[in-house]
Amino acid sequence: MNIKYKFNLPILFSFGFMLLTLSCDDDPADDVQLPEISHRVIMTSQMDFENKVNLNDEITFGDVSVGVVSRTWTFPEGVANISGSENNTTSSEDIVQAFFTQLGDHEVKLHQTFQSSAYVGTEQRGTELDTTIVVRVLGNIGANLTANLLNSDGSVGEALTIGDNSRNEIMAGSTVRYSITTTGEPENYNWSFEGGDPTTSTEVVEELDVKYKKLGEYGFGFSANRARPEGGYELTYTNLVKIIPSTEPVTLDAIEATADGNIGLNFSREMEPTTIDMTNFSVSITNAGVEIPATIASVEVDPNEGNIVIISLENDRVYNDDTAIVSYTAGDLTTTDAYPAESFTDLPVVFKGNNILNNGTYDYSFENSTATNWPYQWWGAPWDAYNLEISTAQAQDGESSALIEFDPNGGMIIAHTDTSGAAIPFTVEEGKTYEVGVWVYVETLSEPDTGTLFAPDLRFYWAPNTDWGVAPNPAFTSDFALNQWVYSSFLTDFGGVAGDFTLSIRGYNQDNSTVTRFYMDNLSISEAVLRP
Structure with missing residues (x-):
């Protein structure tokens, strides 16, 4: 009987044997011994990690089955070197160490002959068993970056020149789409965008859009890694983009409550602090249908984020159960490149706290699920x-x-x-x-x-x-x-x-x-x- 089985992940099966000895007056002729039970037990040194190895790294195969009469390991031609052997395609040893020299998925086969019908788990499956172990050989992690300016309608525009000190000139308020292509199957990403929004990201995606709102020269960073087999890669460019004054209108992208209860006006690019007149702003608050008096104490550009204008209230703050609205009557407020801000009326304040759905598994932003x-x-x-x-x-x-x-x-x-x-x-x-x-x-x-x-x-x-x-x-x-x-x-x-x-x-x-x-x-x- 020749029964074949194939699996990608080797499984370590429990096995046992029974030995019963009866004796009478220490007479060896009276000893009775039951035959040894055959049981298949195969393992690899990387079985807990999907049998993945780096190129030219070793993996050990072990046949510790009970009742084996003969065995033959067979490796694909030209993909592995068997340690201590001149024959790199077959081996009859119970423990085999092999170094893989070719990338890709490779099938290592084991044919076993047992003295009796062998157990696999709790089932007997015959005296001849075939097993296939799939080894995935990975190359070094690498990454290649491309980037494009996005047009105002969201379509992909001009490509950026990638390199240190390339200083691609981009008007403030513009968005750049960064695209990354990786090799070596990394598991984790870390993006870094100096001067951008967002400034960092750990999303494992091929593309990310970044908006630049502040004048200056900024770099780019990206790293990728995997835990097993261990590997990593880092990509950095200094002064990749140069954000210059824009001829496009400035937009108000969001109105959000800050952590301390102030109101942040998030503009599409940096605002000029000297052009702020707090009398051009107004805030109204109601709570459970009751109007709450609101007096503006100050209006200032955030010292750390030049595109955010902070409104602080006199002896008060906004709360999550408030309904707060903000208005602005066009006056002298302009961007740092002298473009005037437009009026807006009765826009609501949004509360943006620590999102507990951002727990690593809940896809709250629909970026990583289907x-x-x-x-x-x-x-x-x-x-x-x-x-x-x-x-x-x-x-x-x-x-x-x-x-x-x-x-x-x-x-x-x-x-x-x-x-x-x-x-x-x-x-x-x-x-x-x-x-x-x-x-x-x-x-x-x-x-x-x-x-x-x-x-x-x-x-x-x-x-x-x-x-x-x-x-x-x-x-x-x-x-x-x-x-x-x-x-x-x-x-x-x-x-x-x-x-x-x-x-x-x-x-x-x-x-x-x-x-x-x-x-x-x-x-x-x-x-x-x-x-x-």
Whole structure:
């Protein structure tokens, strides 16, 4: 009988033997011994690491099976050197050490003949067994960088010259798309962008967009590594870009509360401190429908981030349960390259705290997951009448977002899961209040079929301690702003208990006979500071 088995990851099987000796008056003729049981046991020195090795590094193969009569290891022609042997393709030794000299996946085969039908685990599988071990030989880690300026419409523009002191001239407020190609299968990335937004990233992605808002000359850094087999690579360029004054209008990219409760106006490039007149700014605050007097104490350019203008309040701050809005009447405020800032009215302040969904597993920004990681949760109709895909057409941050379409009179119920289908958890602390936020970009929206029915909405449920009465976040009412990113949030204490929770996201379109289409990005749960 010749039975063949093939596997990529060698498995160490438990084995045993039985030896029974009976004696009478120490007479050897009376000894009775049962035959030895045959059992296959194969291992490698890298079996716990998917049998990956560096080029020209060694891996040891071991056959410690019980009851072996003969064995033959067979290596592919011309890919390995067997230690202590002139024959580099076959060996009958129980322990074989080999050095692999060719990159790629290589099959090492073992043919064994046993004295009796051999056990594999708890099954007997015959006296002749064949095993295949796949060894992956990796080269050194390497990386190659390209970069392109992005046009105002988001399309890819002129390529940058890559090299030290190349000083590619880029107008302030512009975005550069960095693209990296790696070899050697690194597991971890570390990006560094001097003078950019973001300044660093650990995302394992092929592309990252970086916006430059401050004048100056800035470098670039990238490193990649893997733990087993160990390897790493570092790529740095000094003075890769030179940010010069822009002829384009300055834009207000965000209004966010700072950690100490001030208000930060995030402009697309550096602002000139001497042009600030605090009387051109106003702040209004309400809390639970009650107006809170707000007096501006100062308006200053952040000394560390020249594109951020900080508004401080007199003997007060903004809190997560406040509704705070900011207005600016055009005056003397200009960029450092003398471009005037435009007026804006009643723009809301967004709270951006430490996002506990940023835990290394929850893909809160839709950058590293697929639609299969956001599956339907089997509530039945109408909650199955939707479509979700990961899209790069719009992104509030990063490269991707979730593009969602509610079918006419449909709905959605989804959760975030790992590759095994298990819901990905996040951890909250007892007695704390959290702000649950989401950014949406609505393209298609219509009112309910009658005014007495519900508008489309999103609602965030959690388990355990689900609050089924949670409010819409957001409600897509008839006055909802279209074709722009809008932030929506609500506060909760998750039942006041500590522990791991999971999220479900419900979408409602049951009262609409038309499609509701929108993008969703940057889910967040952050600790809230409430007004005393």
